[in-house]
Amino acid sequence: MLDVSLKHRFAGFDLDVAFAAPKGLTAIFGRSGAGKTSIINAVAGLLQTDYAQVTLDGVEISTLPTHLRNVGYVFQEARLFPHMTVQRNLKYGSWFRPKAGRDFDRVVALLGLEPLLARAPLHLSGGEKQRVAIGRALLSNPQILLMDEPLSALDSPRKAEILPYLERLRDEAGLPILYVSHALAEVARLATTMLVVEAGRLRRIGPTAEVLSDPSLANVLGLRAAGSLITARLVAQEDDGLSRLETAAGPVFLPRVAASLGALLRLRIPAQDVMIARQAPQDISALNVLPVRIEALRLGEGPGAILTLALGEERLLARITQRSVAALGLAVGQEVFAVLKSVALAQGDIGG
Template sequence: MTLSVALTHRFAGLALDVAFQAPVGLTVLFGRSGAGKTTVVNAVAGLLRPDAGRIQSGDRVLLDTAAGICLPPHRRRVGYVFQDARLFPHLTVRQNLLYGHWFAGGAGAADLGQIVEMLGIGSLLARRPAALSGGEKSRVALGRALLSNPGLLLLDEPLAALDDARKAEILPYLERLRDEVHLPILYVSHSMAEVARLATTVVMLDKGRVVATGPAAQILSDPATAPGLGLREAGAVLVARVAEHAQDGLTRLETGAGPLWLPHVAQPLGTALRLRILAQDVMLATQPPQAISALNILPARVADIRFGDGPGAMVSLQAGSERLLARITRRSAQTLGLAPGVPVFAVLKAVSVAQENIAPHAGTPG
């Protein structure tokens, strides 16, 4: 099932004109505040009727202004999770969840136990929202949305109101949602850390226009998109497999770019992971480095170089079957004679990859 969106809408300060497709998995709408992300999601939900457009979820047309079709929100089979959980304060967690089941006309009732287990909320069923943490409220809101028997899910910055500890608590559940629900999930965010960890597809918006769209690994490793993503946050996402836990506390990961040694990764051997490597943590050399403390030295070739307005340069590297990004200075690029096709060595410190940049991956590394 694929969600297809094409719409135009004008209002004060923004002329929205977007078209994209969101396949099964988690598609992140990414962009600065005011880019039009929430407007798009509200149009999909039926909370906003655009000036013109067509929205189709699988074989169901939700909106076609040319044909006079505009299904009301309650007929769109959309599960919507807002920044604030919007739980009913007078109902228990169980009753909030069953409201989703009631809203769906009884559909999906058999899934209650599965959803409670998937979201880890079994111990919360008798509580009321006032007794829940922010992360717990978010999980219950997700459960209620799932029990409404949706054809697609909309998540509008569901982590924005949470502190770092609560974000870390709920991220694994969002990953399970992405990997197990098998629905298109449209996820609004302006956090690169969330994009890198969760996204299977990225749609970048700027001033109401789509400036880039495609698989997450492709978009995040493209130097042309780095300014829009944020230079300090730019980096590539690799698929890895846990291959060895060494006695000295290091873990060896096998990737399409080559082996990588990182501080202990608390995952069983064979586990597939998503690994985010920031461009600013990658150094380049044109000769094999000698007598160096860095454990990770990957042979690569320069695929592309983008020079900014300032002294910086973003270098895209083809390392085996993977793409990496390196953020260096213009002077360094010129001194090294970098150009597309030039062989280099990408140098990465083992301690450069923070634990929050390592997450489960549903597929099998290639």
């Protein structure tokens, strides 16, 4: 467990946050300038704040100099040594902590680095460089891993390349990870816990699915990006190229999902891609129609409204117009149908 309490006054900006992050991947989400990087820099000791109390597994580290805090840090750019091979870059991570070198083979396998060991950084893609940077940080044998927008400099194909390795890192590394990002799809796919920061203040922290489905955060998360996270099990690969996944409210059909049958997946569903029907629709092209119950209805200051829909123990958000709310006579407690398009879910919104 990581416990953090920070206060710092910048020119025209005050940072004042306190939170506890459990094991797993805790994403610090917010818009540019919200204070995300300042938080992890303070945890690492790279930023000397007016007040800091940082405790890791019951030991206060905020009084220690940076080099004694035993944190691994992955920056936006890989920052590899250009004159060293991948293997030498990795082994540099354990230079000051030789015992960590015993984990070399495990880290190489975890991040799929075996084919890259003899290469120089010049001959690596952006995603490969970031995987090497993560491996180097892990081989310093840290108690916590800090990652500052590690995918922000990558294009979409390179992000798709590295995301499965980050999922594996989250599940198998066995140490807490603080992950800074302003990309909601990335956070939804990776984070077990989500921390939302706005103008230097903590707006919300909790399990990622709960935070994403909180309609009061829609403006902070971004109306176009707001959505929810549900779990689904892959149960069949259909002959027509679709995958059938089972959710708490019924089946969902998506373009072919590259996963093993039986795999439990996380689906991020943007609120703007959810339509509402009072009756089960007939003769429509949309394949995914889920029976749900309206749990909450929040009217916006403009023409929009956000509905919180219950499907079993999970929640789905829908963003529609207030005119539609009135025309359909929607109200809390009603049983309705959520209509999703199969093609609305991008492959980047599906994770393990």
